[in-house]
Amino acid sequence: xxxxxxxxxxxxxxxxxxxxxxxxxxxxxxxxxxxxxxxxxxxxxxxxxxxxxxxxxxxxxxxxxxxxxxxxxxxxxxxxxxxxxxxxxxxxxxxxxxxxxxxxxxxxxxxxxxxxxxxxxxxxxxxxxxxxxxxxxxxxxxxxxxxxxxxxxxxxxxxxxxxxxxxxxxxxxxxxxxxxxxxxxxxxxxxxxxxxxxxxxxxxxxxxxxxxxxxxxxxxxxxxxxxxxxxxxxxxxxxxxxxxxxxxxxxxxxxxxxxxxxxxxxxxxxxxxxxxxxxxxxxxxxxxxxxxxxxxxxxxxxxxxxxxxxxxxxxxxxxxxxxxxxxxxxxxxx
Numbered sequence: 001x002x003x004x005x006x007x008x009x010x011x012x013x014x015x016x017x018x019x020x021x022x023x024x025x026x027x028x029x030x031x032x033x034x035x036x037x038x039x040x041x042x043x044x045x046x047x048x049x050x051x052x053x054x055x056x057x058x059x060x061x062x063x064x065x066x067x068x069x070x071x072x073x074x075x076x077x078x079x080x081x082x083x084x085x086x087x088x089x090x091x092x093x094x095x096x097x098x099x100x101x102x103x104x105x106x107x108x109x110x111x112x113x114x115x116x117x118x119x120x121x122x123x124x125x126x127x128x129x130x131x132x133x134x135x136x137x138x139x140x141x142x143x144x145x146x147x148x149x150x151x152x153x154x155x156x157x158x159x160x161x162x163x164x165x166x167x168x169x170x171x172x173x174x175x176x177x178x179x180x181x182x183x184x185x186x187x188x189x190x191x192x193x194x195x196x197x198x199x200x201x202x203x204x205x206x207x208x209x210x211x212x213x214x215x216x217x218x219x220x221x222x223x224x225x226x227x228x229x230x231x232x233x234x235x236x237x238x239x240x241x242x243x244x245x246x247x248x249x250x251x252x253x254x255x256x257x258x259x260x261x262x263x264x265x266x267x268x269x270x271x272x273x274x275x276x277x278x279x280x281x282x283x284x285x286x287x288x289x290x291x292x293x294x295x296x297x298x299x300x301x302x303x304x305x306x307x308x309x310x311x312x313x314x315x316x317x318x319x320x321x322x323x324x325x326x327x328x329x330x331x332x333x334x
Contacts, residue, residue: 009137012162035109055080099131118145172203206234248271259292
């Protein structure tokens with residue numbers, strides 16, 4: 001942030017396990033970016049085959065500036081985003097156009113661009129963002145990408161990295177005491193800390209709903225599913241007591257890749273879901289319905305979607321289809 005505020009640009013890739021704190025660090029960055037513009041994007045697993053879908057999320061706030069770009073860049077980016085007809089654009093020109101677009105936006109005030117779950121970006125978007133990251137200089141643009149590991153992501157190799165690891169033992173033990181009520185045997189506590197490898201979300205989520213007797217056996221993480229799977233299962237357990245209308249609302253939000261509250265609530269209305277259905281989910285910290293619909297953690301979205309019955313998934317997708325503009329977003333509608 002110091003570099004960006006002084007007129008320089010910087011790029012950073014956060015890498016780490018699910019639940020280790022990458023999303024929390026991105027939120028910390030936003031909170032400390034006063035005086036800067038913020039552009040956000042998120043990789044969506046279901047959109048990995050849609051070229052430039054992730055890039056369109058990030059650039060959406062600046063599309064009114066596209067006409068100011070040099071004509072080859074303007075045509076390439078407009079075609080990539082479906083704003084005009086044309087041949088498949090050269091990816092070099094798309095990358096240049098995004099660099100120019102962000103640089104132009106940063107002339108008004110420093111700009112911070114963040115992308116969570118970047119391992120799920122479509123290849124064209126990832127390539128364009130890597131192109132931009134390697135060419136940032138004196139534009140007052142900060143670009144931060146969070147990648148969940150392990151992943152096969154290779155586009156961002158060679159960029160500055162921060163590997164986010166688990167908490168050290170003293171901090172992990174302190175965090176565990178905030179969610180475990182009552183006495184906890186010291187050996188059991190140390191085993192839990194060791195098995196979670198200091199992963200903050202695991203330390204917060206896995207003890208939920210478990211008795212001290214159950215905790216006495218540890219979590220047996222080494223013999224069970226991967227840690228991300230165990231955390232996701234914990235979220236699924238938190239979904240079970242929610243009212244059916246709330247779970248259906250969460251499913252609609254999970255199926256919508258953009259997080260547009262207008263689209264989500266329009267689809268919810270078609271399904272007969274009332275606005276008060278959001279309250280139990282927001283009170284549980286699972287989701288936030290604000291200017292953008294955002295889950296408390298990417299694994300909540302996965303848990304919601306995978307916990308749903310196939311018929312309910314189809315209902316959610318069908319309703320989103322009916323409420324998505326066919327002219328503006330034909331790919332998402334399809």
